Amino acid sequence: MAYETLPREIVGWRFGVLLVWIGLAGAVVSQLPTEWVGEEGGWWFWALLLTGSLIQYGLASLAMTLRAHRRAARRRPRPSEVEIVDHLDRLEWREGGATEVIPCLAMEAILTAPAHVFVRVEGRVLIFPLRAFRDRDGMVAFATELERRRDV
Numbered sequence: 001m002a003y004e005t006l007p008r009e010i011v012g013w014r015f016g017v018l019l020v021w022i023g024l025a026g027a028v029v030s031q032l033p034t035e036w037v038g039e040e041g042g043w044w045f046w047a048l049l050l051t052g053s054l055i056q057y058g059l060a061s062l063a064m065t066l067r068a069h070r071r072a073a074r075r076r077p078r079p080s081e082v083e084i085v086d087h088l089d090r091l092e093w094r095e096g097g098a099t100e101v102i103p104c105l106a107m108e109a110i111l112t113a114p115a116h117v118f119v120r121v122e123g124r125v126l127i128f129p130l131r132a133f134r135d136r137d138g139m140v141a142f143a144t145e146l147e148r149r150r151d152v
Contacts, residue, residue, distance in 0.1 A: 021059075022057055022060070024056060089104055090102060090103045102121055104149040105150060107146060108120045110147050112140055114136075117146075
């Protein structure tokens with residue numbers, strides 16, 4: 001989720017769409033009866049124009065946030081059962097009938113947390129929970145051994 005909601009510049013055609021969307025507030029205000037808006041250029045006219053623009057911007061922000069949440073929900077991996085076979089120079093990651101060989105040299109980062117070991121491999125993260133080991137010492141020893149193999 002954090003990746004999806006990083007502040008980014010709105011560029012290209014999206015910026016044009018945002019300007020047109022906010023500009024629609026001005027079109028709506030221009031079509032309102034003079035009794036509601038007052039004379040063009042008066043303070044009430046500008047107050048309505050600013051309010052309409054802020055509402056349009058708020059709706060656009062809400063739409064972009066909901067879109068980011070939807071994208072993040074599709075990206076979030078689902079927990080799955082895997083089997084790990086530990087060899088001296090690689091790990092075999094077996095999931096759903098497929099086997100992936102992960103050489104120790106391909107492990108970009110290894111992080112030990114209180115209840116997990118995180119291993120970053122080629123842009124994705126493998127998560128080893130504490131319950132996969134006998135105890136915390138076994139988990140820490142596994143992470144230390146992976147770091148040793150990677151640095152050889």
